[in-house]
Amino acid sequence: MLPQGNHSWLTLAGLLIALGWLIWFSWRYAWWRRTLPYHLPRILMYHMIAPPRRGSRYNGMRVSPHQFERQVRWLRNKGWHFYTVSELVELGTHVKPRSVAITFDDGYADNLMEALPVLQKYQAKATVYVLAGEKIEDWSSQKNKAHDSGELLSEPRMSVSQQRQLLASGLIEIGSHTLTHANLLKLNVNETMKELVESKQRLEVELGVEIRSFAYPFGYFKVGDEARVKEAGYRSAVTTERGVMDPADLAPYQLPRLKVSGKEGMLAFMNRMRTGWRGANK
Template sequence: MVREHIDGAKFNKLRVQPAEFEKQVAWMKAQGFHFVTMQELQQNWGKHPEKTVAITFDDGYLDNLENAFPILEKYQAKATIYVVVDRHDRDWSTYKKAHHNSGELAREPKLSDEQILFLAKSGLVEIGSHTLTHANLAKLTDQQCLDELVESKHQLEQITGQAVSSFAYPFGIYSERDVELVRQANYTNAVTTVEGIDNDQPDFLQLQRIKISGKDSLFAVKLRLKLGNRGL
């Protein structure tokens, strides 16, 4: 999320303040980073400049439009937003449940379908899938899992009028079965929550990411982009 912290909130670590996000994007722009969507990253793998970055947001929060998008637009930086289709009034703050319906994250405003379409048409934002319900895939049968993957893809394509080829595993929880089902659902790339920078021959359905939290300084972000992890 890109929004101000909430006093006493449990998940402020998920909230990067807008001023900090702008510092991060401005620094990357000044350093000559090339911004791409995940689809572009995968399709042109091996042809990108050395300094290439793909910014990602999970879930589909309204702050992605209200706070992050103006900054992306200002610096002409691209990003991918992984949207939960049935995102309203759900809370995915615990992975112990199969589905999630109450709590702090449920109260966070989510993007409307019209706003998702606006972002998709902007030329700066790719819309990817984060399943129908942010389900814990490990708790689902093969068919239930495939339904989450296929139906979310279909509905997002109906909303945006664009092909949806990028996916993010909810909670970063997945197995070899889930990777195969993602392949069967015709996604071409998928991101995990494993922290790191992939080598020149990655598994495109198990891509690593660098996590930036609401507690990270700009120095920490710079270090993470260099090292690919949080380890200090």
């Protein structure tokens, strides 16, 4: 009798372990979420293409060059069509199924050094939202007062000539992310219009192209800002709201995006493309 008793205990332990793993896996990857229809384009949000830095609290904003290449290669192999944000908005309902717009915020130098070679290798387009002013606020502390490391401010960002190199590739659209990484919630109407209009004008003079798209810093905007972005002459604006755009019911000044974090692997990325979520709560 004794050996049999031991066996049933082992079986029970095994079942409990398997159940625990299943619950963990389901929470982590949320495989049960419904697939978003593939005629709805995905706009992906990236920041830096760089390896994680030890002890940094911004590693979610750093997707390693290796990981970024795996993601772009996967998109290319799975037949996704790459567009700039302005192309997506212009195409409207004529956009192909499985369309994706890769975007980068803040204009970090690694977008040129690390991301562009990958984009060229797979002929993938992208949109880069840059800051047009010389004097930039330390925006790491603006969203969360505890974040005062100045780390994001000290990350190298692209010069005008580097932005021109991006454009010369023929794969990149450049959009505005204001002059100073302004928190629009804290600005009055005049200050908001200055950030919107002057950043657009400066970039157009420096780069010699029309600046058609805008990205709200921190994803923040107040009542009326969408109309102001339009009044400033932009044709679209991206937020940090999670979601996919619906070309049949387009809100061009409130385009949602899917954030790609440096902390997630390929399975999470594939989930993100399919459902908009990488797991149960993210």
